[in-house]
Amino acid sequence: MTRSQRPATKRITIKDIAQAAGVSISTVSNVLNDRSDAMTEQTLERILAVMDELDYRPNLMARGLVTRRTATIGVVIAEIETPLFLQSLSFMESIAREASYNLLISKAHTIEDEKQAIKVLTAKQVDGLIFLSVSQYTDDDHLNELRRLDMPVVFVNRATLHDDFDHVNWDDTAGVDQATEHLIQLGHRHIAHLRGPLSRQSGANRLEGYRRALERHGLTYREDYVKPGDYTVSPEQWQQSTLELLDLSPRPTAIIASDDIVAAVVMKAIQQAQLRVPYDVAVIGFDDQHFSPFLHPALTTVRLPVLAAGKCAVEMVLGKIAGERTESEHVKLPCTLIIRESCGATT
Amino acid sequence: MTRSQRPATKRITIKDIAQAAGVSISTVSNVLNDRSDAMTEQTLERILAVMDELDYRPNLMARGLVTRRTATIGVVIAEIETPLFLQSLSFMESIAREASYNLLISKAHTIEDEKQAIKVLTAKQVDGLIFLSVSQYTDDDHLNELRRLDMPVVFVNRATLHDDFDHVNWDDTAGVDQATEHLIQLGHRHIAHLRGPLSRQSGANRLEGYRRALERHGLTYREDYVKPGDYTVSPEQWQQSTLELLDLSPRPTAIIASDDIVAAVVMKAIQQAQLRVPYDVAVIGFDDQHFSPFLHPALTTVRLPVLAAGKCAVEMVLGKIAGERTESEHVKLPCTLIIRESCGATT
DNA sequence: ACGTTTTACTAAAACGTTACAGTTGATCGG
DNA sequence: CCGATCAACTGTAACGTTTTAGTAAAACGT
Numbered sequence: 001m002t003r004s005q006r007p008a009t010k011r012i013t014i015k016d017i018a019q020a021a022g023v024s025i026s027t028v029s030n031v032l033n034d035r036s037d038a039m040t041e042q043t044l045e046r047i048l049a050v051m052d053e054l055d056y057r058p059n060l061m062a063r064g065l066v067t068r069r070t071a072t073i074g075v076v077i078a079e080i081e082t083p084l085f086l087q088s089l090s091f092m093e094s095i096a097r098e099a100s101y102n103l104l105i106s107k108a109h110t111i112e113d114e115k116q117a118i119k120v121l122t123a124k125q126v127d128g129l130i131f132l133s134v135s136q137y138t139d140d141d142h143l144n145e146l147r148r149l150d151m152p153v154v155f156v157n158r159a160t161l162h163d164d165f166d167h168v169n170w171d172d173t174a175g176v177d178q179a180t181e182h183l184i185q186l187g188h189r190h191i192a193h194l195r196g197p198l199s200r201q202s203g204a205n206r207l208e209g210y211r212r213a214l215e216r217h218g219l220t221y222r223e224d225y226v227k228p229g230d231y232t233v234s235p236e237q238w239q240q241s242t243l244e245l246l247d248l249s250p251r252p253t254a255i256i257a258s259d260d261i262v263a264a265v266v267m268k269a270i271q272q273a274q275l276r277v278p279y280d281v282a283v284i285g286f287d288d289q290h291f292s293p294f295l296h297p298a299l300t301t302v303r304l305p306v307l308a309a310g311k312c313a314v315e316m317v318l319g320k321i322a323g324e325r326t327e328s329e330h331v332k333l334p335c336t337l338i339i340r341e342s343c344g345a346t347t
Numbered sequence: 348m349t350r351s352q353r354p355a356t357k358r359i360t361i362k363d364i365a366q367a368a369g370v371s372i373s374t375v376s377n378v379l380n381d382r383s384d385a386m387t388e389q390t391l392e393r394i395l396a397v398m399d400e401l402d403y404r405p406n407l408m409a410r411g412l413v414t415r416r417t418a419t420i421g422v423v424i425a426e427i428e429t430p431l432f433l434q435s436l437s438f439m440e441s442i443a444r445e446a447s448y449n450l451l452i453s454k455a456h457t458i459e460d461e462k463q464a465i466k467v468l469t470a471k472q473v474d475g476l477i478f479l480s481v482s483q484y485t486d487d488d489h490l491n492e493l494r495r496l497d498m499p500v501v502f503v504n505r506a507t508l509h510d511d512f513d514h515v516n517w518d519d520t521a522g523v524d525q526a527t528e529h530l531i532q533l534g535h536r537h538i539a540h541l542r543g544p545l546s547r548q549s550g551a552n553r554l555e556g557y558r559r560a561l562e563r564h565g566l567t568y569r570e571d572y573v574k575p576g577d578y579t580v581s582p583e584q585w586q587q588s589t590l591e592l593l594d595l596s597p598r599p600t601a602i603i604a605s606d607d608i609v610a611a612v613v614m615k616a617i618q619q620a621q622l623r624v625p626y627d628v629a630v631i632g633f634d635d636q637h638f639s640p641f642l643h644p645a646l647t648t649v650r651l652p653v654l655a656a657g658k659c660a661v662e663m664v665l666g667k668i669a670g671e672r673t674e675s676e677h678v679k680l681p682c683t684l685i686i687r688e689s690c691g692a693t694t
Numbered sequence: 695a696c697g698t699t700t701t702a703c704t705a706a707a708a709c710g711t712t713a714c715a716g717t718t719g720a721t722c723g724g
Numbered sequence: 725c726c727g728a729t730c731a732a733c734t735g736t737a738a739c740g741t742t743t744t745a746g747t748a749a750a751a752c753g754t
Contacts, residue, residue: 013740024704029742039702055495060470061408061417062740065709070408072451072471083430083637086437093454102467104419104451107440120449123407124419148402235641261641268643290430291638294582294608296615360710371734376712386732409710412739700751708743717734724726 012054021050032058064125073317074121075105076114077132084287085133088156088306092130095314101127108134115142118149128152128317132310152320154313159201166316168309168331172202172286175302175335176209179256179284182300182337184217186345188254188282191219192245194229194238194266196258203230206258206286224248229262238262242269246281253281254343260285260292263299267342278344288338297341305333359401368397379405411472420664421468422452423461424479431634432480435503435653439477442661448474455481462489465496475499475664479657499667501660506548513663515656515678519549519633522649522682523556526603526631529647529684531564533692535601535629538566539592541576541585541613543605550577553605553633571595576609585609589616593628600628601690607632607639610646614689625691635685644688652680 014032018025027039028047036044050056064070073096077089093103104126106117114134121129128151143162146153154166183191193210196203207226214221225248227241242265245252255270257263263285267277277283277297285292288303312331319325339345361379365372374386375394383391397403411417420443424436440450451473453464461481468476475498490509493500501513530538540557543550554573561568572595574588589612592599602617604610610632614624624630624644632639635650659678666672686692 011740014742015740025741026704026706026743027702030703033742043702057466057470059412059472059740060467061411061472062709063742064408065406065412065711065740066742068709070471081434081437081637083433086430086433090433090454093452097453100467102451102453102471104449105440106444106449107437119404120407120447123404124417124449125406125408261638264638264641264643268641271643289638291608291611291636294611294615296611296618296643358710362710372711373713373734373736374732377733380712390732406710409739410712412710412741413712415739696754698752701749702747703749704747705745706743707745709741711739713736713738715735715737718732719730720732721730722728 012056014056014058016054017047017050017056020054021047023047068125070125070127071100072102072104072124072126073314074117074124074126074129075103075132076108076117076121076129076134077105078107078109078134083289084304084306085157088310089132091307092132092310092314095311096318099314099318101314101318111139111142115145118145122149122151126151127321129154130313130317131155131158132313133157152317154316156309156313163330164328166320166328166330168312168316168333170305170309170333170335172205172302172304172335173209173212175286175304175337176206176256177213178209178335178337179286179300179302180210180213181216182339182345183254183256183282183284183343184213184219186282186343189219190225190250190252191254191256192225192227192248192252193256194227194241194245194258194262197228197230197232203258210256225252229258229266235265238265239269242266243273246270246273246275251281254284255281256284256286258286260287260289260299260301263292263301263342264295267295267297267299278342282343284343292338293340295342300340300343300345301338303336303338305335308333359403361403361405363401364394364397364403367401368394370394415472417472417474418447419449419451419471419473420661421464421471421473421476422450422479423455423464423468423476423481424452425454425456425481430636431651431653432504435657436479438654439479439657439661442658443665446661446665448661448665458486458489462492465492469496469498473498474668476501477660477664478502478505479660480504499664501663503656503660510677511675513667513675513677515659515663515680517652517656517680517682519552519649519651519682520556520559522651522684523553523603523633524560525556525682525684526633526647526649527557527560528563529686529692530601530603530629530631530690531560531566533629533690536566537572537597537599538601538603539572539574539595539599541574541588541592541602541604541609544575544577544579550605557603572599576605576613582612585612586616589613590620593617593620593622598628601631602628603631603633605633607634607636607646607648610639610648610689611642614642614644614646625689629690631690639685640687642689647687647690647692648685650683650685652682655680 014025014028018028030038031047108114108117156168195207198204211221229238255266257266263283267283270277270281285299285301288301292299292301361372361375365375377385378394455461455464503515542554545551558568576585602613604613614630617624617628632646632648635648639646639648
């Protein structure tokens with residue numbers, strides 16, 4: 001156990017290796033860059049041995065300075081603390097790591113934050129930039145700055161801005177459409193919706209999907225069947241909205257919530273009103289958060305392709321970096337209806 | 348709108364600024380490093396103007412090469428996809444950003460992964476390293492490698508290894524103790540526990556806290572009141588375990604679950620057995636995940652100080668970097684009992 | 695045996711900063 | 725008015741790599 005007491009840890013560099021192996025630094029650099037064909041087996045082994053013995057680790061900053069590559073992708077993520085996006089981030093890391101890339105992260109909730117984040121991430125010489133679910137509204141100024149960077153940039157879950165940027169989005173509209181369709185197939189004719197904030201793309205899209213499915217089946221869209229389930233209003237109000245829905249005539253036999261948290265509250269309100277889910281009222285959520293299968297009853301919900309989106313985004317920037325992809329791409333991933341107990345299809 | 352078509356974006360450097368402003372690069376460097384006292388107001392402004400006009404951004408890699416500072420902290424995080432730790436990570440980013448630091452992240456689930464992560468993060472010259480909830484068991488080899496780095500390292504939520512490392516932990520034992528105490532105060536005498544995996548620190552600690560509270564009150568610890576609620580077993584088995592507990596005589600009047608997800612399943616099982624929470628059986632969870640307030644009934648649970656721990660960890664490495672802290676510290680943060688509906692105290 | 699190719703290297707110039715040791719020319723105290 | 729201090733700079737050597745252009749010696753073909 002050679003535990004040295006503050007050994008004044010001399011940083012060992014390529015120079016030290018060269019010296020110890022009795023070669024030039026160029027040769028050492030060659031082995032570092034897998035150009036081992038340019039030297040004797042014997043020299044290679046000697047260098048390798050010295051590296052190992054001295055526990056040499058190349059300084060990637062110094063390397064990056066000349067190669068202009070850092071093997072690092074910057075991720076700007078919205079402040080919103082939803083587990084879903086963090087999960088996506090986590091998955092991005094997995095994909096990036098397979099390609100030996102790391103993620104440098106920076107949260108941003110205002111446009112100012114975002115600009116600042118771009119500044120520091122690029123100053124740190126990231127090879128590409130991913131924007132995860134950040135502010136929907138951006139000025140041209142901002143976009144031009146991004147264009148000027150001349151660096152792979154992809155937006156995930158942000159309203160499509162301009163065609164020259166890469167985008168990965170998911171199709172909430174189709175997701176809710178599918179959920180509504182499912183309820184209709186199960187015989188429901190009175191379907192209510194606790195919608196998200198209309199100021200957000202997701203809120204508007206989901207309402208649209210609900211409406212679209214109803215119309216396709218010739219069911220009338222009733223204003224009073226739609227109530228706000230925003231995160232801008234409180235859970236108490238979601239509960240209140242649910243109770244109001246239950247008082248309507250005819251009483252809705254199904255409620256589509258804007259997300260799983262809202263759905264949990266909706267189910268709770270229904271149960272407190274002495275009604276049963278799904279027998280009296282079916283409930284469908286949105287997001288497929290990790291707790292949804294464990295609710296009582298297990299929640300039928302629409303799963304967002306957050307993992308696939310993360311993977312896609314990382315692959316897009318890696319492709320751009322490698323020069324394989326050049327055209328800007330707009331990917332729209334489908335959502336999946338996850339049927340559990342709360343809609344009555346499985347019981 | 349000066350949208351240039353691939354302007355062959357010449358990277359502008361400190362040299363360009365110097366030239367354009369008619370000064371030496373040293374002077375420009377001085378303004379970059381806030382040594383504006385060493386020049387005329389007029390020169391300063393001229394340089395600033397040129398910087399602004401040319402949209403200059405210092406290359407932090409080049410700077411880092413000479414200062415040996417990157418303003419980046421490496422975070423190695425366990426693969427386990429629990430939202431809780433991701434939330435902690437997210438909060439760490441906030442704290443780090445206040446100090447103008449960024450987080451370079453790398454997941455690791457095996458020791459090999461971890462070693463690899465250390466290698467690349469240090470190669471990228473991070474200024475400090477935080478281990479978030481990674482593998483409990485490490486070889487001395489591994490630790491020595493970390494010591495050799497001569498770099499601030501703090502472990503969060505890892506079993507204390509050696510005193511010369513910094514640690515931030517939370518006191519699960521006291522947390523469950525407190526939860527159990529609360530139930531006892533409410534008059535419960537038959538309290539069961541769905542424990543976590545004993546191979547993990549958290550599982551063992553929580554069982555210990557449960558036991559400790561019982562003993563303090565002279566209540567007998569019954570083997571059959573404790574069943575595994577591991578994530579190593581399936582939700583179906585948690586449900587099964589719950590039903591078995593309900594069949595015991597005397598029937599437990601309260602169940603403490605090893606975490607909130609398990610608690611949700613426990614509540615579900617109880618309700619499916621036509622019993623009511625909390626009237627027939629009280630339930631307490633652990634973690635205070637974001638969905639817990641929305642369960643039916645809202646879950647009483649023990650909140651882990653994941654945010655505080657993240658903050659603490661970041662502050663510890665920043666302190667070490669700044670040279671303010673030198674001693675190794677071992678912080679143990681308290682958990683908080685969050686009383687909601689599922690234990691019957693508020694209804 | 696001679697020119698040519700190949701092999702196994704090496705020297706030195708980048709990359710974009712900071713840091714330190716100077717160097718001017720002006721100001722100042724006595 | 726002279727040496728000393730000071731203000732406002734500048735020149736250049738690092739930092740640890742990669743890369744390009746080269747070189748000396750060995751191998752090869754004829």
